[in-house]
Amino acid sequence: MKELELKYGCNPNQKPSKIFMNDGELPIEVLNGKPGYINFLDAFNGWQLVNELKRATGIPAATSFKHVSPAGAAVGLPLNDVEKKIYWVDDMDMEFTPLANAYARARGADRMSSFGDFISLSDVCDVPTAMLIKREVSDGVIAPGYEPEALEILKAKKKGNYNVIKIDPSYKPAPVEHKEVFGITFEQGRNELKIDEEMLENIVTNNKEIPKEAKIDLIISLITLKYTQSNSVCYAKGGQAIGIGAGQQSRIHCTRLAGSKADNWFLRQSPKVLGLQFVDKIGRADRDNAIDLYIGEDYMDVLADGAWENIFKVKPEVFTKEEKRAWLDQMQDVALGSDAFFPFGDNIERAHKSGVKYVAQPGGSIRDDNVIDTCNKYDMAMCFTGIRLFHH
Numbered sequence: 482m483k484e485l486e487l488k489y490g491c492n493p494n495q496k497p498s499k500i501f502m503n504d505g506e507l508p509i510e511v512l513n514g515k516p517g518y519i520n521f522l523d524a525f526n527g528w529q530l531v532n533e534l535k536r537a538t539g540i541p542a543a544t545s546f547k548h549v550s551p552a553g554a555a556v557g558l559p560l561n562d563v564e565k566k567i568y569w570v571d572d573m574d575m576e577f578t579p580l581a582n583a584y585a586r587a588r589g590a591d592r593m594s595s596f597g598d599f600i601s602l603s604d605v606c607d608v609p610t611a612m613l614i615k616r617e618v619s620d621g622v623i624a625p626g627y628e629p630e631a632l633e634i635l636k637a638k639k640k641g642n643y644n645v646i647k648i649d650p651s652y653k654p655a656p657v658e659h660k661e662v663f664g665i666t667f668e669q670g671r672n673e674l675k676i677d678e679e680m681l682e683n684i685v686t687n688n689k690e691i692p693k694e695a696k697i698d699l700i701i702s703l704i705t706l707k708y709t710q711s712n713s714v715c716y717a718k719g720g721q722a723i724g725i726g727a728g729q730q731s732r733i734h735c736t737r738l739a740g741s742k743a744d745n746w747f748l749r750q751s752p753k754v755l756g757l758q759f760v761d762k763i764g765r766a767d768r769d770n771a772i773d774l775y776i777g778e779d780y781m782d783v784l785a786d787g788a789w790e791n792i793f794k795v796k797p798e799v800f801t802k803e804e805k806r807a808w809l810d811q812m813q814d815v816a817l818g819s820d821a822f823f824p825f826g827d828n829i830e831r832a833h834k835s836g837v838k839y840v841a842q843p844g845g846s847i848r849d850d851n852v853i854d855t856c857n858k859y860d861m862a863m864c865f866t867g868i869r870l871f872h873h
Contacts, residue, residue, distance in 0.1 A: 483506055483507065484499050484500065484507070487499055491518055508649040508652035509623075509648050510647045511646055513632075513635065513643060513644065513645040514621060514642050514645060515644070516621055516646060519549070520620055520644055523549060523598075523601075523620075524601060524623040524646055525623075527544045527551065527599060527708070528601045528623050529708060530551060530601065530707070531543060531601045533676070534701065535603035535604070537676060538700065540556035540579060541557040541579040541603050541604045542583050543583035543602050543603070544600070545588045545598040547594055547597070547599070550710045550713075550725070551705055551725060552594035552598060553587040553590035553594075554701065555584075555721030556579075556583055557579030557582040557720075558720035559582060560585060564589070564750075567755075568588070568592075575612060576609065577609055578607050580609075580610045581610045583603075584600065584610050587600075588617060590742075590746055591746070592769045593773055595617075596766060597620055598617075598619050600621070600623070602624040604624070605628060608628060608631045608634065610631065611635050614635060617765075620644060621645065622644070622645055622646070623647075624648070625647070625649075654671060656671055657669070657670055657671065674868060676703045678696050678700070681696055681699055681841060681864045681866070682864070684862055685864065686853055686861060688860050689862060691864070695838070695862075698717040698839070699818060699841045701715075702715040702717040702722065702818030702841065703715075703818045705717070709727045709728075710873065711727075711821070711870075711871040711872055711873060712730065712820065713727045713728070713820045713870075714817065714818070714819050714820070715817070716742075716743040716832075716837065717815070718743075718815045718816060718836075723746040724741070724744075724745075724746065724835070725739055725742065726738035733825070733831065735819075736819075737831055740831055740832065740835040744834075745773065745777075747808070747812045749772060751808045754776060759771070759792065759793060760793065763792065771792045776800060784796065809834070809835070812835060814836065815835060815837045816840075817839065817841070818840075818842070819840075819841070819843075820869065820871055821843055821870070821871065822842055822849070822869075823846060824848060825848060826855035829856055829859070829861070830855060838861055840861055840862070841863070842866065843870075844866070
């Protein structure tokens with residue numbers, strides 16, 4: 482198949498629409514559903530991300546994409562009991578495979594952003610992973626293959642219309658890529674940069690110690706940034722992205738946005754949130770929305786009389802600003818990656834509030850000394866990669 486006609490482009494008024502190959506055949510097979518233009522953009526970007534994560538770490542990987550940027554990305558490290566609870570998988574009586582762990586992490590890090598995601602998997606989709614996907618609101622999945630039972634589970638989703646794409650893992654694109662904007666064709670060499678531990682060797686701070694686990698987290702953050710709309714910043718911990726700030730014009734806004742998402746990830750693990758008693762039969766999305774409001778500044782939207790009764794069995798106590806800060810002060814050893822240099826030390830000041838200990842960024846700002854000094858103030862270890870990772 483050299484081309485595939487699509488219903489429309491980014492918007493319903495943008496017709497005609499298709500994907501096609503100038504030379505050779507498309508490296509994909511649609512096994513179910515009718516993926517659209519944005520679905521394929523998410524699928525192909527996501528597939529590159531997880532394929533690269535798997536090569537860099539040797540661990541199965543998954544990502545949850547929305548609007549051509551990852552909402553979450555992870556490798557398949559085991560889940561502890563708290564993580565299973567905050568990712569809404571603690572009730573599943575099954576053995577979690579590494580691939581299932583990876584998707585639970587990728588989907589669970591920022592459940593608000595992952596709602597209606599497109600999933601990319603580095604490995605053949607197994608039954609446990611399909612069982613996780615079955616429960617979530619999602620547009621589709623791309624993987625190098627599917628176990629027969631897993632495929633049947635996925636094909637039954639969305640009344641039989643769930644998008645399932647199989648990609649040829651041996652496919653290699655041309656080294657030069659093209660993009661048309663306003664009738665004008667742009668050409669550039671593909672970003673084939675290999676991200677590995679060698680990129681983390683130029684440590685410019687007084688603290689030179691970056692343990693193995695932190696190096697994996699830094700690699701995850703950098704590979705995630707490689708496929709995130711710029712400007713972008715990524716916080717990572719425990720084998721997964723925990724906060725991604727994408728597409729912001731200002732670096733500090735990226736850092737703040739990603740940091741607030743990382744904070745929410747950790748606040749969801751607090752006893753006050755774990756102890757919330759939801760009414761029976763409340764939807765998963767409604768639970769996510771309620772938690773997001775409860776831990777945020779608009780908590781009275783769910784705690785006001787006449788509102789909380791529709792969500793909780795017992796009215797929760799207010800999660801005060803002081804209590805949240807005390808809990809967040811326990812978050813430690815977070816890794817932070819940036820797709821371009823930090824121009825000011827204020828980014829490091831914000832990162833410190835979210836427990837960042839390890840930083841990877843290109844370097845090259847005229848204020849590098851200020852950024853390094855700010856890291857030294859908090860005993861952070863920061864490496865200069867020398868490589869920018871813009872993606873548009």
